[in-house]
Amino acid sequence: MLNGGNKETNDRVPPGQTLTEGFPVLHYGSVPYYHDMSKWDLKIFGLVEEELTFTFDEFMALPRREFKNDIHCVTTWSKLDNVWExxxxxxLMEKVKLKPEAKYVMFHAEHGWTTNLPIEDFLLDTTFLGIKHNGEPLTPEHGYPVRTVVPHLYFWKSAKWLRGIEFMEKDKxxxxxxxGYHMYGDPWKEQRYDFD
Incomplete structure (x- = not known):
């Protein structure tokens, strides 16, 4: 059993993962710090009938809800029982009209960082744009002001510092x-790298 956990807990932890109580910070490059939120926006573009741009105030005014999930990092840690807002x-998609050929999504984040996702995974009711974690606003290190959360895939797919959502016909x-990371990233299949 993992870390002396019980069977129910172990059923929630994918192969090769170790439980953590903390929330490790892993990223490439520097952490963006925002001092003037009037300069922040979120663009919805690509294969949509009409491109949209949300200002910070417009995005924060959207209806929110609570989500509970477990998260699994490709670097082998898992954190259970997360509560998000x-x-x-x-x-979000109530405001977006997709073109029928849209099959994939690319998340665009600060510093040119990107990650891809099939549209079916994006549209799951477990995928959301996170603003708070365990009752507190996201810290800059964890993606303030908005990060994508895609809990059924390794956590690199949950893009921090989200600035754009692009709808595409072909995966890239x-x-x-x-x-070298896997194109999909299913933790239950240990899809860590492109040869997995």
């Missing part, structure tokens, strides 16, 4: 995928 993808690799 965020905007559901369904709420994001930053980590171009650097």
């Amino acid at each position: 965020g905007v559901s993808v369904a709420t 690799p994001g930053f980590w995928e171009r650097n």
Whole structure:
């Protein structure tokens, strides 16, 4: 059993993972710090009938709800029983009309960081845009002001510092995928790297 956990807990922890009580910080490059939120926006673009841009105030005014999940990092840690506050993808998509050929999503974050996702995974009711974690606003290190949360995949797919959501017809690799990470990243299949 993992860390002396019980069977129910172990059923929630994918192969090769170790439980943590903390919330490790892992990223490439520097952490963006925002001092003037009037300069922050979120763009929705690509294969949509009309591109949208949310200002910080417009995004923060969207209806929010609570989400509970477990998260699993490709670097082998898992954190159970996370409580988030965020905007559901369904709420966001009420404002977006997709073109029928849209099959994939690319998340665009600060510093040119990107990661890809099939549209089916983006549209799941478990995927959301997180604003708070365990009752507190996200810290800059964890993606303030908004990060994507895709809990059924390794956590690099949950892009921090989100600035854009692009809808695409064909899949293409994001930053980590171009650097050897798996195109999909299912923790239960240990899809860590492109040869997994």
